[in-house]
Amino acid sequence: MPIRTARAAALTTLWLLAAAGCGPSGGRPEQFRGAEEVVFWHFWGGRDLPVVEDVIARFNASQSRYWVRGVAMPGANLDLKLFLAIAGGQPPDVMNHDEPVVADWAHRGALTPLSELATPEELERLGAWLYPAATRLATYDGRLYALVNGLDVRALYYNKTLLREAGLAPIAERGPHTLAELDLIAETITPPGSEDFDRVGYLPDPRRLWAWGVVFGGRFADPDARDAAARVTCDSPEVVDALLWMAGYSQRYGADRVAAFRSGDQALTGAAFPLLAGRRYAAIMDGQWRVRDLAEAQAAAAARGEGIDEVGVCPLPPPPGGVERAGWVNGNYFLVPRGADCPAGAWEFMKFWAGLGHEDQAARTAAAGGWIPASPEVVERPAFQDFLKQRPLFATFVELAASDNQLPTPPLPVASTYYREVTAAAQDAMYRGAEPRARLEQAAERTRARLRAALAE
Secondary structure, three states: OOHHHHHHHHHHHHHHHHHHOOHHHOOOOHHHOOOEEEEEEEOOOHHHHHHHHHHHHHHHHHOOOEEEEEEEOOOOOHHHHHHHHHHOOOOOOEEEEOOOOHHHHHHOOOEOOHHHOOOHHHHHHHHHHOOHHHHHHHEEOOEEOOEEEEEEEEEEEEEHHHHHHOOOHHHHHHOOOOHHHHHHHHHHHOOOOOOOOOOEOOOOOHHHHHHHHHHOOOOOEOOOOOOHHHHEOOOOHHHHHHHHHHHHHHHHHOHHHHHHHHHHHHOOOOOOOOOOHHHOEOEEEEEOOHHHHHHHHHHHHHHOOOOOOOEEEEOOOOOOOOOOOOEEEEEEEEEOEOOOOOHHHHHHHHHHHHOOOOHHHHHHHHHHHOOEOOOHHHHOOHHHHHHHHHOOOHHHHHHHHOOOOEEOOOOOOOHHHHHHHHHHHHHHHHHOOOOHHHHHHHHHHHHHHHHHHHHHO
């Protein structure tokens, strides 16, 4: 198909998606006939979709000037869809995203900075209102380009029941406080050289080098580097040490066995939590969304008249000289594309969902979705505090969200490339025997080359 024809077909598809809308928010009620339309692209589906539709409905009912129409954008290539829509003069007014694209899209001039949407008073308030992690996720080159509506944080889940049975009662009661204690869990549950490898104490995930590198004291980027490309620091000693530790598990248990065990997680049915599925792990790093899975598993077991293993959550344990309450953070955030028809309405909707000036509404939304708010002022509201009382394990993730040591993928115009390069390096070190330092140096040089090219465009 010729490029012009393909582009026209893609734009036609985008127009049809926008016209169709998303479920109940697709048809405009009579009372909103005179309101300005705000087209909202999002990726939400499944059990989260009713929560999204509810917040849209509540915003629409809260005022009469704007009417938000939600449009679910299925599949991948959301960046292609957006840039085609911008080129065709039909971008959405606001979109929700969860990939590290802020710096890339802002660098290409595709985003409207918040300074063109918010009042000076609102911008000043955001500085203190947001958690540090939410500010970092939304910032490129010293300017805010996004408003975070939910943070994703990782911590260590551990099976208290299994640890007690293994003779590790002190650690079971409080969780591992040090990296040595986490290693002890692994060696106790599955001693190196053991023939049985259907259960492990702990196994590092190559994707989580982004978290362990920070826990070891690394930062993945040097924002003060004179040469912009020198900002890429995934080959720093601390990150190398983190990968050496991770790769040590493959050396002890065998790279092929570790890779095969990890691939088994993908074969679990539905959204099964590996910590509970056949007790595959005694400890595992995962996000706050697993608290909901645990609650559902507990309710299902209770309905059958059965018990369930007791689970705890703790921060990632650091090595000597490492960083406490540290890790990798990402999240969901709102963006307003350049050329949007109704940026003012987009901003009002963004504030309503995230909670700036609407903290009670945002607390209700976050509690319904099981999401970490971007601001402590939302966390403090009664609706969210009631949620934390019902889900006490969730509180650990909220506490970590407030830590200054929760860092996102560095805000570089090649952030997505950087993320893939580092993850691939960790996979090669853990599963294919690559030397960690050399492989991270290779990832750094590849990313620096891409960054130089991006900055030269």
